[in-house]
Amino acid sequence: MASNIKQDDPRPLSPHLQIYRWQITMAMSIVHRITGVILTGGSLLIVAWLWAAAYGGQDTYAVIYSAIHHPLGKIALICWSAAFYYHFASGLRHLFWDIGWGFEIPTIYKSGAFVLMFTIIFTFVTWFGLLKGWAS
Amino acid sequence: MSGLRHKMKEVRGLGSAKSGVGHWWWQRLTAVVLMPLGLWFVYSLIQLLPHAASREAVAAWLASPANTLGMIALLAAMFYHSKLGIQTIIEDYVHKECCKISLLILNTLGHLGLTLVSTLAVIKLHFGI
Numbered sequence: 120m121a122s123n124i125k126q127d128d129p130r131p132l133s134p135h136l137q138i139y140r141w142q143i144t145m146a147m148s149i150v151h152r153i154t155g156v157i158l159t160g161g162s163l164l165i166v167a168w169l170w171a172a173a174y175g176g177q178d179t180y181a182v183i184y185s186a187i188h189h190p191l192g193k194i195a196l197i198c199w200s201a202a203f204y205y206h207f208a209s210g211l212r213h214l215f216w217d218i219g220w221g222f223e224i225p226t227i228y229k230s231g232a233f234v235l236m237f238t239i240i241f242t243f244v245t246w247f248g249l250l251k252g253w254a255s
Numbered sequence: 256m257s258g259l260r261h262k263m264k265e266v267r268g269l270g271s272a273k274s275g276v277g278h279w280w281w282q283r284l285t286a287v288v289l290m291p292l293g294l295w296f297v298y299s300l301i302q303l304l305p306h307a308a309s310r311e312a313v314a315a316w317l318a319s320p321a322n323t324l325g326m327i328a329l330l331a332a333m334f335y336h337s338k339l340g341i342q343t344i345i346e347d348y349v350h351k352e353c354c355k356i357s358l359l360i361l362n363t364l365g366h367l368g369l370t371l372v373s374t375l376a377v378i379k380l381h382f383g384i
Contacts, residue, residue, distance in 0.1 A: 172384070249305070252301075
């Protein structure tokens, strides 16, 4: 077993993404990761917003607020909220997998459909409530 | 756990994967905490955003101790969860050792900084602007 000592030996690699046929399960896994990165980016906006409110003048705060109040800002917020709901529901699905629930193929497809429905419905409900009270 | 591992494993360079299950466990724990906190935050924003054209509105919302504590808990859990997630992505896709280590350190310190800065802002707003 001498080969185990040298860590820089070329080791056999498992097949990676480009080898497999695209499937909904793998696409959802990748989107979970992408939405996680989007949420990390969005958290910077939370920091900027809080900091501007606490330490910025009224002018600095107005810049942040008008950015999110702008139609493009709202589109960004809609995408952000959709990323949140997707990551939320998909993360819940992962927690169920962690306790060993839902590994059967039909259940995987059902829970995947649930994640997509949850994302669409909650994003819609959120913005229905928000845009009603937040006339542009 | 380490008691169950044969010494020969370490001799052959197949020791523990650094911090063992710590990363996995904290990712799950913060995920569970973030579920109610995240929904509460989104709900709060829906209430707050239409009236938040001024800094005073944000300060008024954070005048409540419950909202302040909720925000501090959210920020801590969120940035720790985020740090663990971005760390995984760096470890998966960055293979050059020096880049990887640099990015991992930047990731840790960056998230720590964001947590401190945003928490300070929340505390400041709690006591008024």
